[in-house]
Amino acid sequence: MSHTLPKNFLWGGAVAAHQLEGAWDVAGKGVSIADIMTVGSATQPRQITDGVLPGKYYPNHKAIDFYDRYKDDVKLFAEMGFKCFRTSIAWTRIFPNGDEEEPNEAGLQFYDDLFDECLKYGIEPVVTLSHFEMPFHLVKEYGGWRNRKLIDFFMRFAEVCFHRYRNKVKYWMTFNEINNQTNYENAFSLMTNSGIMPRPGEDAQKAMYQAAHYELVASAKAVELGHTINKDFQIGNMIAMCPIYPLTPQPEDMMAAERAMETRYWFADVQCNGQYPNWLEAFQDAHHYDLDITDEDLEQLKRGTVDYIGFSYYMSFATKAGQDTTEYEFNENTDLVKNPYVQASEWGWQVDPVGLRYAMNWMNDRYHLPQFIVENGLGARDEVTADGRIHDAYRVDYLRKHIEQMKAAVEIDGVQLLGYTPWGCIDLVSAGTGQMEKRYGFIYVDENDQGEGTLQRSKKDSFYWFKQVIATNGEDL
Numbered sequence: 001m002s003h004t005l006p007k008n009f010l011w012g013g014a015v016a017a018h019q020l021e022g023a024w025d026v027a028g029k030g031v032s033i034a035d036i037m038t039v040g041s042a043t044q045p046r047q048i049t050d051g052v053l054p055g056k057y058y059p060n061h062k063a064i065d066f067y068d069r070y071k072d073d074v075k076l077f078a079e080m081g082f083k084c085f086r087t088s089i090a091w092t093r094i095f096p097n098g099d100e101e102e103p104n105e106a107g108l109q110f111y112d113d114l115f116d117e118c119l120k121y122g123i124e125p126v127v128t129l130s131h132f133e134m135p136f137h138l139v140k141e142y143g144g145w146r147n148r149k150l151i152d153f154f155m156r157f158a159e160v161c162f163h164r165y166r167n168k169v170k171y172w173m174t175f176n177e178i179n180n181q182t183n184y185e186n187a188f189s190l191m192t193n194s195g196i197m198p199r200p201g202e203d204a205q206k207a208m209y210q211a212a213h214y215e216l217v218a219s220a221k222a223v224e225l226g227h228t229i230n231k232d233f234q235i236g237n238m239i240a241m242c243p244i245y246p247l248t249p250q251p252e253d254m255m256a257a258e259r260a261m262e263t264r265y266w267f268a269d270v271q272c273n274g275q276y277p278n279w280l281e282a283f284q285d286a287h288h289y290d291l292d293i294t295d296e297d298l299e300q301l302k303r304g305t306v307d308y309i310g311f312s313y314y315m316s317f318a319t320k321a322g323q324d325t326t327e328y329e330f331n332e333n334t335d336l337v338k339n340p341y342v343q344a345s346e347w348g349w350q351v352d353p354v355g356l357r358y359a360m361n362w363m364n365d366r367y368h369l370p371q372f373i374v375e376n377g378l379g380a381r382d383e384v385t386a387d388g389r390i391h392d393a394y395r396v397d398y399l400r401k402h403i404e405q406m407k408a409a410v411e412i413d414g415v416q417l418l419g420y421t422p423w424g425c426i427d428l429v430s431a432g433t434g435q436m437e438k439r440y441g442f443i444y445v446d447e448n449d450q451g452e453g454t455l456q457r458s459k460k461d462s463f464y465w466f467k468q469v470i471a472t473n474g475e476d477l
């Protein structure tokens with residue numbers, strides 16, 4: 001067992017197209033679901049509007065204008081010593097409405113240029129196909145992922161991307177945080193994962209299970225197809241990993257936490273093991289859901305298991321048993337409780353570095369696959385001091401503690417880990433709130449929640465710290 005991180009460990013940073021590119025209607029790009037979400041705050045959810053309405057502020061339209069500034073930004077990533085850069089391909093740059101036959105060449109060219117710019121510095125692109133930014137047209141015309149046709153539209157997009165970038169991109173992921181929709185009562189989760197706005201009287205939980213099934217079939221198809229286009233492709237899933245602890249050692253609490261974990265992570269069971277877990281089949285039968293799941297689909301799931309598990313890790317959750325101690329049905333909207341042993345951020349995210357090591361071990365025991373931490377970080381307010389610097393010791397503290405636990409998981413527990421890409425390596429638009437001032441970056445961007453500012457980039461203290469971490473392969477924290 002290695003007692004250090006592997007030599008070729010992929011240090012880097014992570015972003016998603018819609019959160020930083022801007023240029024939302026440039027060069028043929030279509031309207032995505034991110035383009036119809038307004039700005040919110042820690043207490044005020046983002047509004048999801050029916051199209052782009054006049055008089056509303058949509059922060060993703062401009063974002064940080066990475067589309068025009070990517071050369072300068074990639075240069076800063078190179079200066080930090082990045083070995084890889086995780087981003088997504090905006091589906092609407094390639095297929096503006098999602099149901100076209102032919103892709104948009106200008107969109108394809110943009111990612112060719114971006115990937116070339118990364119490769120010039122020896123930075124390997126790590127690419128998510130679908131990261132909360134599907135074409136809005138597919139929501140309006142087809143009902144989003146409620147509709148089996150979405151599998152074909154997604155596959156057209158995936159095939160074009162795999163083929164076009166087959167010699168530039170080796171590491172891929174299919175759907176970002178596919179399991180966030182466990183919280184099917186949350187409008188944001190259902191929209192970002194599945195393009196679903198619940199209809200009056202609709203059973204949102206059932207709609208979620210149907211949509212997730214189609215996405216899982218599409219994910220498996222993409223894995224299988226990708227390997228025929230380039231056998232060296234490494235194609236992963238992407239899970240939002242928030243381990244769920246029992247609030248007390250009371251057996252019923254333990255059982256509630258167990259079922260909560262099953263409910264939040266069965267998506268990974270399907271993608272890694274190639275089949276639905278037994279409890280879920282029983283659950284869906286008990287609810288008389290009668291979903292459209294064919295034998296052919298189930299065969300497809302078996303043929304498209306992933307090469308690695310990509311996951312985000314920000315926080316842990318806790319739960320306790322409710323009245324129902326037979327079924328233990330977990331409703332993420334109502335069944336989470338505060339953990340008294342950890343502190344939460346201003347946005348209520350419970351900071352728990354040990355939870356990262358726990359989660360890595362949990363997944364390792366369950367899936368026996370390499371892992372890739374493709375998001376981790378602290379959303380916080382930063383202050384530019386009189387000397388023009390940003391002293392973000394709190395961010396360094398957060399990342400250091402998580403890297404320590406990550407190293408323990410690798411060096412002591414034997415987890416195979418491909419890399420570590422902290423989220424929002426350059427400040428960008430928050431997915432959850434649409435804010436700029438919930439910042440994650442090593443690089444500060446001068447822009448506020450209303451989109452005002454010069455967009456100028458500056459290096460925070462954490463920039464120099466992370467550079468040293470990479471240079472010493474995680475030895476000097």
Ligand code: P53
Nearest residue numbers: 016176177240312379423429430431432433
């Ligand atoms: P923001 C919820 C729980 C965990 C991760 O999130 C989540 C979410 C959705 O908000 O999202 C991931 O920007 C996601 C990124 C996102 C990042 O975490 O809400 O993959 O797109 O920006 C951080 O602070």
